[in-house]
Amino acid sequence: MSNPVSSPPRRQRILTMRGIGKHFGAVKALTDVEFSVSEGEVVALVGDNGAGKSTLVKILAGVHPPDAGSIEFDGEPVEIASPADSQELGIETIFQDLALCDNLDVVANLWLGRELVTGGGLDEVEMEQRTWTLLRELSAKIPSVRSPVAALSGGQRQTVAIARSLIGDPRVVILDEPTAALGVAQTAEVLNLIERLRERGHGVILISHNMADVLAVADRVVVLRLGRNNGVFNAVDVTSETLVAAITGATTRGKARPEPERPAEPAKDGRIIRMPQSTTRRPSNRSERGER
Numbered sequence: 001m002s003n004p005v006s007s008p009p010r011r012q013r014i015l016t017m018r019g020i021g022k023h024f025g026a027v028k029a030l031t032d033v034e035f036s037v038s039e040g041e042v043v044a045l046v047g048d049n050g051a052g053k054s055t056l057v058k059i060l061a062g063v064h065p066p067d068a069g070s071i072e073f074d075g076e077p078v079e080i081a082s083p084a085d086s087q088e089l090g091i092e093t094i095f096q097d098l099a100l101c102d103n104l105d106v107v108a109n110l111w112l113g114r115e116l117v118t119g120g121g122l123d124e125v126e127m128e129q130r131t132w133t134l135l136r137e138l139s140a141k142i143p144s145v146r147s148p149v150a151a152l153s154g155g156q157r158q159t160v161a162i163a164r165s166l167i168g169d170p171r172v173v174i175l176d177e178p179t180a181a182l183g184v185a186q187t188a189e190v191l192n193l194i195e196r197l198r199e200r201g202h203g204v205i206l207i208s209h210n211m212a213d214v215l216a217v218a219d220r221v222v223v224l225r226l227g228r229n230n231g232v233f234n235a236v237d238v239t240s241e242t243l244v245a246a247i248t249g250a251t252t253r254g255k256a257r258p259e260p261e262r263p264a265e266p267a268k269d270g271r272i273i274r275m276p277q278s279t280t281r282r283p284s285n286r287s288e289r290g291e292r
């Protein structure tokens, strides 16, 4: 029986991938993978090197077409045949290299290719104002939007790349190892930024090797191992040890997967399911990291 008082508001599903397969020659990079993300949800995608994380994300980014399976966006089946298709759907991917133009300033990087014009010239004032507004919304610490990004720290560069991805108001933002090259303080900044993305209602897909980061910021954790799903966990009640066990295969039950047909429900898209029905927030975590 559902209780309208205690049941939390269901977040709208944005993206669902079902039965995704992809091979490169003889290499099966992905087999029968299920994945989903909802509005205002941070889903961490974890797995060892070669587990298939980048391949899955590249399918969403329109870099590789899948060989098998289907993708739904806002409940409609879609094909993502190119990066342009992906962007048009509202998926922005921030790859590890960030692809910033070092010699250009923050404003120019944010608006590159989407510049605002007025009476034949660039509307620098408007672009700068909107840049500040966006950075304020993200509580981003960028000293000057007119310094070249080459002068910024690693965390600030990541911030600029994330801010740039928001210019087109995407539904889904994908971050590939955003803290891999960062120190402690800069990592905290980027994690804060990810929380702002969630507050703004974006669906966030976070690839990370760092279990502390994952547990600090994710709502759900999807584990891939050898190109297959190996568990979906609610971050609120999983330990780093459990995740590592799923990543390394200690919890594969040592068998080829006797995978039954799975209905496509949010709480059933993995093998090791310890998710309560509600997607709980972690107030302790959140207030600890607070408004820094």
Ligand SMILES: Nc1ncnc2c1ncn2[C@@H]1O[C@H](COP(=O)(O)OP(=O)(O)O)[C@@H](O)[C@H]1O
Binding pocket: 024, 027, 028, 029, 047, 048, 049, 050, 051, 052, 053, 054, 055, 056
């Ligand atoms: N373009 C490609 N050509 C051939 N093999 C690839 C290609 N991309 C990925 N692979 C292979 O697919 C598997 C999954 O790789 P990848 O998705 O990069 O894993 P992860 O990002 O989890 O480290 C690996 O065995 C990798 O070598």
Ligand SMILES: [Mg+2]
Binding pocket: 053, 054, 055
């Ligand atoms: Mg990778």
